[in-house]
Amino acid sequence: MNIQSVSRETMQGRLIRYNELIPCKSAFIDAHTPNSDKKDNFCIIGPGVAENPNQHVHLRLPHGYNIGAAGQPPHITNSLHSHFSAEVFMVFSGTWRIFWGAQGQHEAVVKPGEVVNVPTNMFRGFQNIGDDYGMMFTVLGGDDCGGGVVWAPQVLEAAQDHGLVLLEDGTLIDTKAGETIPAGHQPVQPMSAQEVARFDEYSVAEMLARFVCTTxxxxxxxxxxxxxxxxxxxxxxxxxxxxxxxxxxxxxxxxxxxxxxxxxxxxxxxxxxxxxxxxxxxxxxxxxxxxxxxxxxxxxxxxxxxxxxxxxxxxxxxxxxxxxxxxxxxxxxxxxxxxxxxxxxxx
Ligand SMILES: [Fe+2]
Structure with missing residues (x-):
C-alpha cells in the first residue's frame, strides 16, 4: 500500500463540524406541507440528492456514496418516498419513528446509536417523536444515489396545495416564491395504484431482523x-x-x-x-x-x-x-x- 502524507490544511478541508452544518429548509417537495415543513436537510459529503439547487454541499468529493443528515423538530415528518440505492440512517439524537409501506402502515422506533438500512424500492418516511430537535445522519448508496427520489402519490398531491412543484428533471419549483415552471418542462405526475403496487413491502418482523441494528x-x-x-x-x-x-x-x-x-x-x-x-x-x-x-x-x-x-x-x-x-x-x-x-x- 502506498503510504501518503497529508497536510493539516487538507485534513481540515475534509472535516465538517457539526456546529457548522448548513441546512437547506426546502430541500424536498414536502417542504411546505404542514407537519413536514421546518425540516433541515444537510448534504455533507458527495453530490447529494436534494431537489433544491440552492442546497449547500459541504464536501463535493465523490466517495461512491453520499453522507447527509436530516434534522427535524419534534413531531415533524419526512414524507413517504423511495430510493434507487440504499438509504442508511444513523440516529444521532432524538427518538424516531421510521415507517414504511405504500401507506406507511408499518413502523419501528429507533434511538441514538441505532442504524436502519432501508431497502430500495420501498416507500419510507420518518418522524421525530421525541421532545427535542433530533438528527439522523444518512449514507446513501452511489455517487448519484441511483438517480434521485420517488415520492408516494399522496405526497405529491399534498404538496400541490402548498405551492411546490417537482419537475421531471428533479428540479423543485416554489410557486409561492414567485418561481414559474420553465417552458418545455413537465411536473412529475403522481403514480397510479398499479405503479405503487410494484414497490416492496416488508413486515415489521422482517425489517427488524434484516435491516435494523439496535444498540x-x-x-x-x-x-x-x-x-x-x-x-x-x-x-x-x-x-x-x-x-x-x-x-x-x-x-x-x-x-x-x-x-x-x-x-x-x-x-x-x-x-x-x-x-x-x-x-x-x-x-x-x-x-x-x-x-x-x-x-x-x-x-x-x-x-x-x-x-x-x-x-x-x-x-x-x-x-x-x-x-x-x-x-x-x-x-x-x-x-x-x-x-x-x-x-x-x-x-
Ligand atoms: Fe430518503
Missing part, C-alpha cells in the same frame, strides 16, 4: 476487544453493514444493495484505535464522545479534535489513529466504500 444487537467482531490497553489502543469494532467476512457476519448482512461497509468503533476514555491505513478514502462520523484524530505512522503529521456530530473524510493511504480523549465512552461510525472492501491494515 442491544451491536456485538464486537470476533467477540473480542482489539489492541492493547497498556498502549491505549484497546477498542471494540462492530461490523454493522457489510458482507460476511473474516471477522464474521455483520449485524445487517450486505444484501448487495448498499455498496458500502459500515463499522461502529467504541473506546472508553484514554483508549483508541491502533494506527490503521486503507487503500481508499473513508469517512468517520463521531456519534458520541470527544476524540483526537492523529495522522502519520506515529501521529507525527498532525492531529485534530472531533466532537459528537463531526464528520471527516480521510484520504487513501493516510495512516491514522482515533483516540477517545473525553470523560465518557465514545462511539464512531466508519463508512468504507465497496462491498468487498479491503480490510484496514494495522501498522
Amino acid at each position: 442491544e444487537q451491536l456485538r464486537p467482531e470476533l467477540g473480542t476487544r482489539l489492541g492493547n490497553a497498556g498502549l491505549g489502543t484497546e477498542y471494540v469494532r462492530h461490523h454493522i453493514i457489510g458482507p460476511t467476512g473474516q471477522s464474521g457476519t455483520p449485524v445487517i448482512l450486505q444484501d448487495d444493495q448498499a455498496g458500502f461497509n459500515l463499522y461502529g468503533i467504541a473506546a472508553v476514555p484514554g483508549q483508541g484505535t491502533s494506527v490503521t491505513v486503507r487503500g481508499e478514502q473513508e469517512v468517520w462520523h463521531v456519534s458520541r464522545g470527544q476524540w483526537r484524530l492523529s495522522w502519520g505512522q506515529q501521529g507525527e503529521q498532525g492531529s485534530l479534535e472531533m466532537g459528537a456530530g463531526d464528520v471527516i473524510s480521510i484520504p487513501a493511504g493516510v495512516p491514522k489513529r482515533l483516540e477517545n480523549i473525553g470523560p465518557e465512552d465514545g462511539f464512531c461510525f466508519n463508512v468504507v466504500n465497496g462491498v468487498q472492501a479491503d480490510e484496514a491494515q494495522i501498522l
Whole structure:
C-alpha cells in the first residue's frame, strides 16, 4: 500500500463540524406541507440528492456514496418516498419513528446509536417523536444515489396545495416564491395504484431482523476487544453493514444493495484505535464522545479534535489513529466504500 502524507490544511478541508452544518429548509417537495415543513436537510459529503439547487454541499468529493443528515423538530415528518440505492440512517439524537409501506402502515422506533438500512424500492418516511430537535445522519448508496427520489402519490398531491412543484428533471419549483415552471418542462405526475403496487413491502418482523441494528444487537467482531490497553489502543469494532467476512457476519448482512461497509468503533476514555491505513478514502462520523484524530505512522503529521456530530473524510493511504480523549465512552461510525472492501491494515 502506498503510504501518503497529508497536510493539516487538507485534513481540515475534509472535516465538517457539526456546529457548522448548513441546512437547506426546502430541500424536498414536502417542504411546505404542514407537519413536514421546518425540516433541515444537510448534504455533507458527495453530490447529494436534494431537489433544491440552492442546497449547500459541504464536501463535493465523490466517495461512491453520499453522507447527509436530516434534522427535524419534534413531531415533524419526512414524507413517504423511495430510493434507487440504499438509504442508511444513523440516529444521532432524538427518538424516531421510521415507517414504511405504500401507506406507511408499518413502523419501528429507533434511538441514538441505532442504524436502519432501508431497502430500495420501498416507500419510507420518518418522524421525530421525541421532545427535542433530533438528527439522523444518512449514507446513501452511489455517487448519484441511483438517480434521485420517488415520492408516494399522496405526497405529491399534498404538496400541490402548498405551492411546490417537482419537475421531471428533479428540479423543485416554489410557486409561492414567485418561481414559474420553465417552458418545455413537465411536473412529475403522481403514480397510479398499479405503479405503487410494484414497490416492496416488508413486515415489521422482517425489517427488524434484516435491516435494523439496535444498540442491544451491536456485538464486537470476533467477540473480542482489539489492541492493547497498556498502549491505549484497546477498542471494540462492530461490523454493522457489510458482507460476511473474516471477522464474521455483520449485524445487517450486505444484501448487495448498499455498496458500502459500515463499522461502529467504541473506546472508553484514554483508549483508541491502533494506527490503521486503507487503500481508499473513508469517512468517520463521531456519534458520541470527544476524540483526537492523529495522522502519520506515529501521529507525527498532525492531529485534530472531533466532537459528537463531526464528520471527516480521510484520504487513501493516510495512516491514522482515533483516540477517545473525553470523560465518557465514545462511539464512531466508519463508512468504507465497496462491498468487498479491503480490510484496514494495522501498522
Ligand atoms: Fe430518503
